[in-house]
Amino acid sequence: MVSSAVRAGFKVGIVGGGAVGTLLAYALNASGVVPYIIYRDNNKKQKRLEKGLKILIRDVARELGSDKEYRIKAHHVTYDELPEKFLDVVFIATKAYDFKDALLSVLPLLNDSCIAISCQNGLGSLEYLERMLGKERAAALILNAGVYEVDDVTYVLAGYGRSYMGQRCRDASPKLGEVAKLLHLLDVRVVKDVEGYRWLKLIVNSAINPITAILKAKNSIIIEDPLAAKLASKTVLEGWLVSKAAKINLPRNPLVELLNVAYHTRDNYSSMYQDIIKGKRTEIDYINAAIVEVGRRVGVRAVINQVLTYIIKSLEASSQSVAED
Template structure:
């Protein structure tokens, strides 16, 4: 398999590293400092599944990559999906199969509108962060779930499992995406607004209650849209917060780095989904507006 990772941040680099470990030919597309470090020293992965270095190609732009690809894995931030899709369209028009492995609702539809073809969707529950250019820390082991039919998706799952990274193919990817989004909707904005780590949110009674209410509000909208969750999303949200107690969620990290967050694709997307079915989502709407306000303050400062 020859795979291009469009968005070699933490998750993109993690996936690229494990795919390369399993024998895939991997090309990373990322920021200059990371690209230069990977070219010079290789990509280093450190974490609970072991530490290793893989030699992979790396570029700042996908058009710099040579040859054709079997897979284009889109791992950029949700708000960069359309632009990323434009940049890889040439590769997809040849033969590459596009797969979005991102947070939030609707990213695959956004990519599909740009690419003019079906875009597969996946979700990963792994935690990762870039420790420095060229080095990705695997901060939490989780399962990667891949939707869509076809030999390539089967091969992707097989290679991830062979590398030691748990993965499986699922038929109900829409439900999986909703569940992941509800968990993120309950944890991420509350951590971002308060500055608390995931586990600390559970220790404050009113925050725990608010988390529950936010997730329940989103779950009611999913149900109205005909999405069968098949699991209690509130209990799962509490479990994830407990299991990742020492983590600062990505939304909080983005605010601390004065970067744009993905709140529009998480809580904001729940608000849009509610509007589509004639419902309201006041809690998710309020959290979206608060986080957006904080983005503005951080940028001004």
């Protein structure tokens, strides 16, 4: 069935043609939408125009090498190629540390009723989006999926579970429901209390990401190694205490969620591990450091999160200098 968003000819933009941007384009294609992927530089856009963009869908039950390949249909553009007030919906799919620049660049392209959806893990992006656009036009997608880059034009979808989308205002925009329908392939649900889901993912990430990056291990270490498991549980408990003091209602028990996520993603390397290995910046400031900051405001000392932040910052600095040599 063609959704009313497709019938209305929604113009959907995706800022950031990386892993998440490509996955969103794949899901939108399944609903008959050809999105505008917006690049900050011409080189990357040119590569995509010449070679195309594809996603490999990994079927975990089947042998390696049996991935299904899908060629993404998208308009690959830079900011200056779209008219002002062109977009009805925009997903901002950059890393958290690139979010502000990306939003400022795309702002002129949003029409007056355009909803902008932040896809970042951690805290900070949705808050900034709300300040710039108002709560009624700002939404968050809590994406439970694992996608990674193989080369400039190829990504792998390693797996996904149910994702959540919502706003932090009293009445969510009906447009959000339409957008969720467009993403039905990814099992996206619109929820009233998106803050709880955002924090649940934040707390689980605050344990799995830094611990796997420090120990240079797959996510399975969180369930297989007793000391890693203990540290992960204590990290989660600390984040949980901060969330309680901040009056966040988590939709599920975060300790159970930790075990579930670690089990279901046991063969994956976390994004923080991959960033450290590649000498790239991590999102620690938006995850563990953000928990420390909220803790400070609500009177909970988040010592474990602080220590994990220091270690990752130190690893980040040394891996970046090795990458530069």
